[in-house]
Amino acid sequence: MNRIIKIIFLDILKNKIVLAYTLILALLSWSSFGLEDNSAKGLLTILNVILFTVPLVSILFATIYLYNSSEFIELLLSQPVKRKKIWLSLFLGLSLSMVAAFFIGAGIPLLVNAPDSVGIMMVIVGCLISIIFVALAFLSSILTRDKAKGIGIAIMTWLYFALLFDGLVLFLLFQFSEYPIEKAMVAVTAFSPIDLARIQILLQLDVSAMMGYTGAIFKDFFGTAIGLMVSFMFLCLWAIIPFYISLKKFKNKDL
């Protein structure tokens, strides 16, 4: 397995898009930390990067890469290599390179400029989001043979989690504001990895507001150790389940 991961990892590293992604992240992070004397603006910039850019690049790049390596997959399949191994190697190779790009581009400036709980939480969550959207890319690319369709599904997935889902939640919040829906809303966030990630960062970034006024729902769930663990468990599930489904499908795929 290691041999194949190595081959894939090296192949991705040679890819100019990953290089550009890393550079852009680094440029954005360093400059936004450098502009102000406090780290707040830099943190906000990186927060938006984590919630917006990282998912988009991860899912798009991974989907396109998977379609482009269909030849490679076919080649490997005629060789004495397990299907599971091929798919897992691709996943690990892609996740690893996306995480590496995020870590080098945004993680290092974060840890240098904000070496506190906020910075660390952002690095962890950013890496998780990278992996989750790579996993979603695997799912979207296994659903259809058509490259254009697959990329379309990937973009729709991203759009849904980055934008539409929040719109839906906002709508629900105001539609049912007369009812005690706080707890239900907490449960609803589990359905979007971006929301889970965002709330974990918020709890560190806006701790005063989060622990206070609107506290009840946050403090009683997300603020506790159990809440933290449950949130991270859900984030991990968001990576594992899409990949697992895609693996099941890949095992029975005809090439």
Add this chain to the structure above:
Amino acid sequence: MKNIIFFFLLFSFFLQAKVIEVGINKPLKSIKKAIALAKVDDTILVYKGIYKEGNISINKKITFLGISYPTLDGQKKYEVLSIKADGVIVQGFKVINSGYGTLEDPCGIKVYNRKNVVIQNNILDNNFFGIYIQNGTNCIIKNNKIKASGKQEQLIGNGIHCWKSDSLQVTANTISGHRDGIYFEFVTNSVIWRNISTHNVRYGLHFMFSNDDAYISNVFKNNGAGVAVMFTRRVKMFNNYFEENWGDAAYGLFLKEISDSYIIGNKFSRNTSGIHMEGTSRILVEKNIFEANGWGMKIQASCMENIIKNNNFVGNTFDISTNGSLVLNTFDGNYWDKYEGYDLDKNGVGDVPFRPLSLFAVLTENNPSAMLLFRSFMITLLDKSEKILPSITPDNFIDKTPLMHSLSL
């Protein structure tokens, strides 16, 4: 220097007045007997030991000194020390375990309708009320360490409780674990200076119907609900620290029905709300730092003619929030770290006005659960478009001269 003068005065005092010693190794072992023996202007010296004498009442003008903190134990049954004479000095005692009661408010040390009483350098542990000044005038409460471990509001009294008094000085005390750290009701012309009030169950400072007071350079940190100042006129709040008061109804500083007052040079840091204002008028909020609060200031629609100028708002989740659309307050020359305008003429003042009220602050005011969506891309978009074309937020809620750089405060 001060100490030398003090001891010199004390020494000269001894010359003319009698000194009565109380201690385990002394002929006199009872404080109560010593007080009975003493005459006006005498000094009673109490040596180290534990004295369980029930309620000790001082009914003549004496100096009551503890050497190496002798312990006065109320055994959870009695008010430990009652002062019922003018000009009494109580110094150097460790007062513990006052009784508990909801009708009588038993205290560690209580002053009954007296003047010129000095209570200083004492340690008060585990009392229902710490120090209680009832109808006192010109009293000094200084350098006391007052501690309790209250969990519920109903089961614990206040650290320093002053009622219907005038010209008090409350200086350099540390108070923790009481219901309210310092409580002022109907107290006038007094000063609260350099106290540290932390971890109290309700308020660090609770202040009602107390006109013409000043509180200066105090630290209020991590109290259940911060500091409340209510129904008062002409109060001055200078250079205090309000920190880490977190909770559903916790405020760095809660103002209700306050007028003609000054809030200058304070620092509000990491509170759920820095300042919460209700029905206040003609207040000057100047040169304060609002830093890393959930809400920098919450200004309810019932406030008017307040001036908020030359403050720094840095790293707050929301700088300002309000519950209405009427704006009768003035914002002027503040530094807002969320300001994104420009300064073409380089005069240090932004060329476009700043709207400190964000759309989302208004949304969460109506629907607190919406906080769940804060900083999501969707909300950021809404906020930006609202900043350009205000539709929900009042359009005169505005700082016309936002500063480009933070003030050095």
Add this chain to the structure above:
Amino acid sequence: MIEIKNIYKKFGKLEVLSDVNLTFNKGKCVALIGPNGCGKTTLIKSVLGMVIPSKGDILFDQKSILNKYKYREQIGYMPQIGRYPDYMTVGQIIEMMKKIRNSDAVLDEDLIKAFELEKIFDKQMRTLSGGTTQKVSATLAFLFNPDVLILDEPTAGLDPLASEILKEKIIKEREKGKLILITSHLLSELDDLISEIIFMQDGKVHFHKTVHDLLQTTNEQRISKAIASILKSKQ
């Protein structure tokens, strides 16, 4: 060596293989022929595990291949259209395959020499012509000295010279007692190569005969003629 038992395969509603039963033995060179879309490639891919049959079983050395992969160490496969990662060079591809196989068997580099692949080792795959790509595919199929060779239209796109080299190589390997499976349209190419012939039509095996049998029953000298006469007599 390879037994195909009651294989069915459907792509959606389209039935590509229907109840195929075949046995291939060592030392044989089997040609798989039939019109376009008759299921030849699907059958080969099923043996390789690239296509998973809807029903039935395939045995390799008496063991089922379903969900197995180890048996592929003994198969060399040359696809009809070789598809390789665009940006890898010929040399990198060969190196990568060596790494993936990780076998300690003696490498058979005859074809590298015969096709003079060393000269183009540093060329990227996307720059190669169809014929050259086929040369690479053929080389990879023979490289690890497998017991079974599966060649899908091996000579299509090759120039006559290369095609001749490949044929010679196939004969050489057959002599070593290997099983060789070939699909082809060009019946004339097969004459001196093959020992058995399978004719497929509409996903079914039409007949499976030795070349000797076939020529005898039809009284023909050449395979192409023999097939033609069989097809005629059917109509």
